[in-house]
Amino acid sequence: MGSEALSSGQGARERTLDELRKRMAAVPGRGESTAGHMPREQPLRRDLLPVPPPLADLLPEGGLPKGSVVAYTGAHSLLTGMLAAVTGNGGHAAVVGLPRLGLLAAAEMGAELSRLAVIADPGPDPAEVAAVLLDGLDLVVLGLGGLVVPPSRCRVLAARARNRGATLVVAGEWANPTLRLDSRVTGYRGLGPGRGRLRSVCLDVRVSAKAGQTRHGRMDLCAQLGRTEWLSPETRTRPAEVAALHEAVS
Structure with missing residues (x-):
């Protein structure tokens, strides 16, 4: 049995x-676009x-x-x-x-x-x-x-x-x-105290390669007009209504 x-x-x-x-045999060659598709x-x-x-x-x-x-x-x-x-x-x-x-x-x-x-x-x-x-x-x-x-x-x-x-x-x-690669959620931004709408998530990222120094950086995942975009702190435009940063863990 x-x-x-x-x-x-x-x-x-x-x-x-x-x-x-x-x-897998039916998948087009790597990187090839299907008819009518243009890379974004x-x-x-x-x-x-x-x-x-x-x-x-x-x-x-x-x-x-x-x-x-x-x-x-x-x-x-x-x-x-x-x-x-x-x-x-x-x-x-x-x-x-x-x-x-x-x-x-x-x-x-x-x-x-x-x-x-x-x-x-x-x-x-x-x-x-x-x-x-x-x-x-x-x-x-x-x-x-x-x-x-x-x-x-x-x-x-x-x-x-x-x-x-x-x-x-x-x-x-x-x-x-x-x-x-290691990423860690370090905070959230949103509208209003307590239960405000979430507008972005902040990540700290560490990259380690076999050769070379470990690199650290920060990036934000932001909701904008139905899309979610990745922005660095230097390029992200903060909406005036963003009121608070709530500390969190990943």
Whole structure:
């Protein structure tokens, strides 16, 4: 009985992976726009993926290197911003194992949802699902849900990302990534005391690369006329009615 259940589970897993492979085969070439679609900001570069502008200022090369692995900790909003930047500029992306990552928030940041695949429940081995997705997408965001991936397997997936020219962002622990990003919510701004309407979220971000100094920066996620925009403190225009800064934790 136990062996039959195990065999059935393995069969379902293989069918799921086969279906993902078929879907990957149908995805247009990386960075290609579908008919009638024009990138919102800049087209995908050959060697870098676009990111929200304030984050670009912190990254050593101004974007996420293609073929790299990025270890990420902190607020999900910055992950959503990365997905929006890539799909909004003509790329294809997927998010695996992060069911709380909101599609509405991504759309308000400018994401092209037709270019974004969501696998909320990847099963017991989310890393294997991510490995399949790396074959056909520009960016894969992987949530490990507390699982630990052995260093030997991290090296295998890193090699796969490098060979496919795809970028893997891992929300969780990862051995020897190209970059480490950490974001922390430091405050909110809104209208009125107490229960006023939220207007912006303030993030502190730290970027660590294998070589070079760690960089720190601050950025604001601001709601403006139905859209959500990423602004640095230097470029953000504060509405006159913003009344208070409420201290918070991520």
